Amino acid sequence: MAARTAFLFPGQGAQSVGMAAELCAEFPQARERFAEASEILGYDLLGMCTGGPAEQLDSTAHSQPAIYVASLAALERLDAESPDVVDNCVATAGLSLGEYTALAFAGALSFADGLRVVAERGAAMQDAAEAVPSGMVSILGMELADIETIVREAAQGEVLAVANHLCPGNIVISGTTSACERAAELAEHGGAMRVVPLAVAGAFHTELMKPAVARLEAVLETVDLRPPRIPVISNVDAQPHDDPVEIRRLLGEQVVSPVRWEDSMRHLLADYGIETCWEIGPGRVLRGLMKRIDRKFPCEGVTA
Incomplete structure (x- = not known):
């Protein structure tokens, strides 16, 4: 009997110029x-x-749809090469943007509707980012407290908050540029x-x-959102949800709420009898985070 698997889908930052070239050369489905x-x-x-250019691909408006599509294209490769792995996926999660990829894989959104939502999300977040000089800083090797x-x-x-709980010893803060700079200096001196x-x-x-939230909520209202066929772990509360109304609400909230990735992974590993995780899409970030969350748990990958 094939192993019970969980699929993890990457978020923004996983993109790089050249991604999907080999994948699309080899697989017509991609x-x-x-x-x-x-x-x-x-x-x-x-x-x-x-082919880039990198500045264009890295813009939030382009990188979000690019990662969404590249991840689902990588899934086509896995389905062609190891259909039993796909058939035995019993739960899924995605980091921030990747939650939409997970929902599309789980049948809650069609590929086309998911892409329309992600494109509007990326454009809305880009516009919000340009309104106030701001950024994010990863702090490694410090306790949350x-x-x-x-x-x-x-x-x-000024605005400054913990934005991503990624894994033990890897926490991301987010806020205005000047507040991020002050926090970075304090963290460097604080060990x-x-x-x-x-x-x-x-x-x-x-x-x-x-x-960005109002624009995202408006486009979410235009698409058909269905109960997922397998659990999809929400970034907001690290729990799965069946009700499309609740899923819509949480997707809007997700943009302004911390990403609880470590809690999501612990829930995934504890509750579904999973034997292997697969990171599906560009990059290797999620495999690295899983090693920090549970060093012994196998996490494989298929890259875009």
């Missing part, structure tokens, strides 16, 4: 995904993924192993993204 996507978006998404103290100290009346400003457009998963 090429078809990109062809359909380009028709919906009105531009050559595969050309941007394979210590980082929360730094956030309170560094905020000085952090590393402090890494992230190459993102703005302060995702904070109240600075509020202007």
Whole structure:
């Protein structure tokens, strides 16, 4: 009997110029995904993924649909090579943007509707990011309580919050540029192993993204959202949800709420009898995080 699997889908930042080139050269099904996507978006998404330029691919408006499509194209490869792995997937999760990929895989959204939502989400978040100079900083090797103290100290009346609980010793904060700079300095002097400003457009998963929420909720109302056929773990509360109304609400909330990835993975590993995880899509970030959450748990991957 094949192993029970869980699929993990990457979020923004996993993109790189050249992704999906080999995948689409070898698998017609992957090429078809990109062809359909380009028709919906009105531009050559595969050309941007394979040839750049990086500044264009890295913009939030483009990177979110690019990762969504590349991840589902990578899934086509896995389905062609190891259909039993796909058939035995019993639960799924995605990091921030990746939650939409997980919902599409689980049948809650069609590929086309998911792409339309993700494209609007990316454009809305890009616009919100450009309204206020802001960013995100990864702090490695510090306890959450210590980082929360730094956030309170560094905020000085500006927006600054814990944005991503990724794994033990890897927490991301998010806020105005000046508050992030103050927090980075405090973390460096406070014993952090590393402090890494992230190459993102703005302060995702904070109240600075509020202007994006209304646009996202509006487009979510236009698509057919169904109960997922397998559990999809929400970033907001690290729990699965069946009710499309609740899923819609949480997807709007997700933009301004911390991503509880470590809690999501612990729930996934504890409750579904899973024997192997697969990271599906560009990059290897989620496999690295899983090693920090449970070093012994096998996590394989199929890259875009």
